[in-house]
Amino acid sequence: xxxxxxxxxxxxxxxGLVNKNTVLEIxxxxxxxxxxxxxxxxxxxxxxxxxxxxxxxxxxxxxxxxAIMENDEFDVLLTKKGDKPHYVLxxxxxxxxxxxxxxxxxxx
Numbered sequence: 001x002x003x004x005x006x007x008x009x010x011x012x013x014x015x016g017l018v019n020k021n022t023v024l025e026i027x028x029x030x031x032x033x034x035x036x037x038x039x040x041x042x043x044x045x046x047x048x049x050x051x052x053x054x055x056x057x058x059x060x061x062x063x064x065x066x067a068i069m070e071n072d073e074f075d076v077l078l079t080k081k082g083d084k085p086h087y088v089l090x091x092x093x094x095x096x097x098x099x100x101x102x103x104x105x106x107x108x
Contacts, residue, residue, distance in 0.1 A: 001050045003027075004035055008043065008063050009054045010097040015086065016077050017064040020044060022086060030091045054100065 007027050011018040020040045028034045043051065044058045055066035059074060068074055088094075096102045 003031070003033075004039060004043070005048055005050050006095060006098050008051060009056055010094050012054075012056045012063045012065050013097040013100055013102070014089070014094070015081075016068050017059075017062045017074065020061045020063070023063065026086075026088055026094075029088075030094075054098075 004023075004027060008018070008023055011023060011026065020037065023040055024035065024037055044061065044063070047056070047058055051063070057064050057066055057069055059069065062074075064074060068077060089097075
């Protein structure tokens, strides 16, 4: 699995849905090897089998976890997010979210 795909899976699992521009911004801010919006558009148009296996779907300019689409929550979640900035984890923490079952445990 390539690193861009891992980012998309991790960000989709963390946020539920992620815009292609957010993927571009976060990926390029954390890596020397830069990707272009064209690289991401190719995955939007033709999702890899790794994305499908991770239950990540595409909808408009977004990568979306399948559960969001099945429960018809896309518009609701997008409205709730509004213009709020994303909570961006460092790369090592973010990649823990490649595992769909991962969640951050708090001290409480």
